[in-house]
Amino acid sequence: MITPASNNQIKQWRKLLMGKYRNMTGLFIAEGIRCVEQILHNGFVEIDEILVDKPDLVHLLDIPESLPVFELASDDFASISDTKTPQGVMAVCRVPKKASVDDIAVSEGVIVALDAIQDPGNMGTIIRTAAWFGARAILFGKGCADPFQPKVVRSTAGATGAVHYIRGDFGNIFHELESTGWQVYLLDGSKEAEDLRSVKTAKKSILVAGNEATGISRGLFTANRTRVRIPGHSGIVESLNAAVACGIALEHFSGLS
Template identity: 45%
Template sequence: MTFSSPSNRQLTEWRKLLQGKYRKLENKFIAEGLRCVEQIINQKRIKVEALVVEEGFNLDETFKNSGLTLYELNTEEFNSLSDTDTPQGVIAICHTPKESTSDILSQKDGLLVAFDAVQDPGNLGTMIRTASWFNVSGLLIGHGTVDPFHPKVVRSTAGATGALPYIKTDLSGTLKNFEAIGWSVSALDGGTESVSLKKAQTPIHNILIIGNEGNGINPELMSGRKRIRIDGNPENVESLNAAVALSIALYQFSSIA
């Protein structure tokens, strides 16, 4: 197995991808971790520019037969590209998938998921992974939501990054535009005015909003719209984790679709 050695300039450019402004500028991101990188390579949805491994990493057939340019770094250099305390020894330098458009997403059937100021990278990554499992038609990434190509988000998707079309958007205007052409919008909310998830309808064109972990959904986005709650025992626990709540909702919707 032959490895290439990156130039100092390449290493500097790769390190910069740990920062959001450079990911946006270069339209590239870092995918880290054995399972995550394997899935990205096997699914071929994301263009991979290079595969970077730590010295001594044991390459399996997925990597050997990928046809990608392979770079080997010493531990210090490799750790400078990682945002984890215990790196797994493999990183992919990836091109960011192109955003879809509202016009394209509005022509789809099924469910879209809208993220309103979801700030925890692990939560967002898990929700993208779950939405991919349940074959959601697309994602609306609202303002205040963590970058979906943040290294921790990508790692938490376990390879689902790029599986679903997405747009980054101002949810207030975008949701109104979708409603104007017949889409239904629902907010996942535990308030007393909410309808039980068990009784919720699933129109053929439906958008489900999931909100900020601490503050919930912006009241402006819920005004005049259907609210859906997940029944449980609030005496035992105040609320559900956002990613868990979305998982339950998507399972319910998929079972009655």
């Protein structure tokens, strides 16, 4: 059954475009037919309600009967969307619970740590790539884009919530993880860094990617951490896109290469 949305509901959903209201309510919006379809299918995050601007769009999705569906006028729907050409489908979702450092510390595999990754498209692509390669967790450090803002969620193509996550200062988190055997690897384009192809990965590996413009914070470079570079044809381009670099490195660290 499809119910017309009230003005008050529309007002509350519109507020979710702002980070402070996402933090306050613990809700976020996933937009787009493919994105919502994947979130429904994967079940990684809990959905509170589905929003559409045309009743016929409901038939494109496998929506449980227990899930409320609300119809909005096209103008109202567009006011909630952050895209120029909305697809007419949204899901209001619950922000998944953060993982604890203790839970992550006792596991093995690869953790992706993002240091001030600010571009939402890069952030979403990295989250999706981390899910593809089976990353144990993603750490969102200071200065990162909000992983639950609409463009990031859309860029994950439905992978939001697929990987455990922690948000916070790397100093304390790294200290605790390193004390339980995790080894930190810093993606660094300098000549002094070790060629990725020759890097022997640890059973517990933390892969750090830095800001698109300034790279990894200098305070993270310590003697016990390994600097890693991705080889390429020097002189053609200055550096790789952050999401592309993460994808290449994750293939190596996942043990699939």
